[in-house]
Amino acid sequence: MVDTRISRRAFGAWAAGAALATPLAGLAQSTFPQGGRPIRILVGLAAGGSLDAQARSVARKLTEIAGTTVIVDNKPGASMMLSATEVMKSQPDGYTLLYAPSSLFAQNPHTLSTVPYDPFKDFTPITMAAKGPLVLTVHQSLPVKNAKDLVAWAKANPGKLNFASFGNGTSSHIYAMAFAKATGIEITHVPYKGTAEAARDVLEGRVQAYFDAAPTAIQNAKTGRIRMVGVASPTRMLAAPEVPTFTEQGIPGLDLTSWIGFVGPAKMPPELVQKLNTMLVQALNAPEVKEFYATGAWETAPSTPAELTHEMHVAYDRWGQMVKAIGFEKQ
Structure with a gap:
C-alpha cells in the first residue's frame, strides 16, 4: 500500500513554493519589456513600402514608451504568409508581433487554396492600427x-x-x-x-x-x-471628402473598409496583451504618428483587443460573402 502521508517539513516546503508561484508569475509579466531585449515587429512586405513605413513610425515611438529597442523585420513572400507563419510559431512572450492588413486574416483564407494558419486560433489580437479604403x-x-x-x-x-x-x-x-x-x-x-x-x-x-x-x-x-x-467605405475619406462612397451612388456591397492591426502568437497571457495594447495605443495616438499616417491617407484607429477580434470576424465573414457572390475559385 502506498503511503500518501506528507511530513510537516515536506508540506511546509510545498506550501512555500505554492505561495511564491503566483507572485513570481505576475512579476514576470510586470517586468515586460526587459531592457536590452528588443521587440520585433514583422511586416510581410519589403522595406520601403507604405506598410513598412507605418510600422517603423510606430516602432520609433514604441521604443520611447517601452524603454527597449523596437525593430521592424521585413519578411516578404507568399502573400505575406511567411511573416504570419513565423509569428504564429514564435513564443507568446510579447517580443514578436505581426503588423498586417485585414487581407491576411479575412481575404487569404477565402481566395488561396493553401493557408498555413487559422486566422482566429493561431493569433492573439492586440490592437487595430489604422483604416483606409x-x-x-x-x-x-x-x-x-x-x-x-x-x-x-x-x-x-x-x-x-x-x-x-x-x-x-x-x-x-x-x-x-x-x-x-x-x-x-x-x-x-x-x-x-x-x-x-x-x-x-x-x-x-x-x-x-x-x-x-x-x-x-x-x-x-x-x-x-x-x-x-x-x-469602398461606409463613409467618405477625410483625405479626399469630395469622393462619394459607392453606397451613396446606389451601388451596394462594396462598403468594406480595409484595416491594419497588430497581433501576436496564440495563447499570450491576458495581462501581457493588455500591457502591449496600452503601449501601442499610446504610440498610435502620438501626434507625430497620427500625422505620418494621415500623409498616406490612412486614419489611425487604435482599439481594444476585443474590438479587433470583432473586426476580424466581421471582415472574414464579409470577404467570404463577397467571394462566394462573384463565384471566385481559390487560386
Missing part, C-alpha cells in the same frame, strides 16, 4: 465623373471596359468583379504582378480602371491623369 480610379480619357457615369458608359460600350488589378485573387481583383456583378456590367480583367505596375498602366491609359489603395489613388489623381470616382 480602396478607391476606384479611372483614366481621364473616359468621359465619366463618378461611378454611376462609369456604369452607364460600360453599358453603352459593352466589352470595352478594362480593369487592372495587382494580381489574381487580390483585393483589387475581387472588388472589380464585385463592382461588375453589383452593377450588371461586363469587364475585362488585366492582372499585374504588383501595385506599382498596375497604377502605372492606368496612369498611362493602357488600362481604364483600377481599385487602388487610397494613398496612391490620391497622389495620382493630383496629376490630372486619373479621376477618383468612388470609395
Whole structure:
C-alpha cells in the first residue's frame, strides 16, 4: 500500500513554493519589456513600402514608451504568409508581433487554396492600427465623373471596359468583379504582378480602371491623369471628402473598409496583451504618428483587443460573402 502521508517539513516546503508561484508569475509579466531585449515587429512586405513605413513610425515611438529597442523585420513572400507563419510559431512572450492588413486574416483564407494558419486560433489580437479604403480610379480619357457615369458608359460600350488589378485573387481583383456583378456590367480583367505596375498602366491609359489603395489613388489623381470616382467605405475619406462612397451612388456591397492591426502568437497571457495594447495605443495616438499616417491617407484607429477580434470576424465573414457572390475559385 502506498503511503500518501506528507511530513510537516515536506508540506511546509510545498506550501512555500505554492505561495511564491503566483507572485513570481505576475512579476514576470510586470517586468515586460526587459531592457536590452528588443521587440520585433514583422511586416510581410519589403522595406520601403507604405506598410513598412507605418510600422517603423510606430516602432520609433514604441521604443520611447517601452524603454527597449523596437525593430521592424521585413519578411516578404507568399502573400505575406511567411511573416504570419513565423509569428504564429514564435513564443507568446510579447517580443514578436505581426503588423498586417485585414487581407491576411479575412481575404487569404477565402481566395488561396493553401493557408498555413487559422486566422482566429493561431493569433492573439492586440490592437487595430489604422483604416483606409480602396478607391476606384479611372483614366481621364473616359468621359465619366463618378461611378454611376462609369456604369452607364460600360453599358453603352459593352466589352470595352478594362480593369487592372495587382494580381489574381487580390483585393483589387475581387472588388472589380464585385463592382461588375453589383452593377450588371461586363469587364475585362488585366492582372499585374504588383501595385506599382498596375497604377502605372492606368496612369498611362493602357488600362481604364483600377481599385487602388487610397494613398496612391490620391497622389495620382493630383496629376490630372486619373479621376477618383468612388470609395469602398461606409463613409467618405477625410483625405479626399469630395469622393462619394459607392453606397451613396446606389451601388451596394462594396462598403468594406480595409484595416491594419497588430497581433501576436496564440495563447499570450491576458495581462501581457493588455500591457502591449496600452503601449501601442499610446504610440498610435502620438501626434507625430497620427500625422505620418494621415500623409498616406490612412486614419489611425487604435482599439481594444476585443474590438479587433470583432473586426476580424466581421471582415472574414464579409470577404467570404463577397467571394462566394462573384463565384471566385481559390487560386
